[in-house]
Amino acid sequence: MRYSVERIEENIAVCEADDGSVLKLKLYELPQGIREGDIIDRTENGFVVNSAETESRRKKMAEMQRNIFGKKR
Numbered sequence: 001m002r003y004s005v006e007r008i009e010e011n012i013a014v015c016e017a018d019d020g021s022v023l024k025l026k027l028y029e030l031p032q033g034i035r036e037g038d039i040i041d042r043t044e045n046g047f048v049v050n051s052a053e054t055e056s057r058r059k060k061m062a063e064m065q066r067n068i069f070g071k072k073r
Helices: 051-069
Strands: 002-009 012-017 022-026 039-043 046-049
Touching (some): 039 051
Antiparallel strands (some): 002 012, 002 039, 039 046
């Protein structure tokens, strides 16, 4: 299953699945250096950051912000 790291509160990462369900994970259960906005996939061996999907979603969000707020000059 795929999750988005929505926020990090102290030592807990609050993650949301594509179906809207929420999962709270201790940071030690996740890859080192995890950040808000990262996309993680659950595997047999734990969680891994999906770098390609993370980058794709960050680009989409940046484009949406540019469309809403206008381009910086």
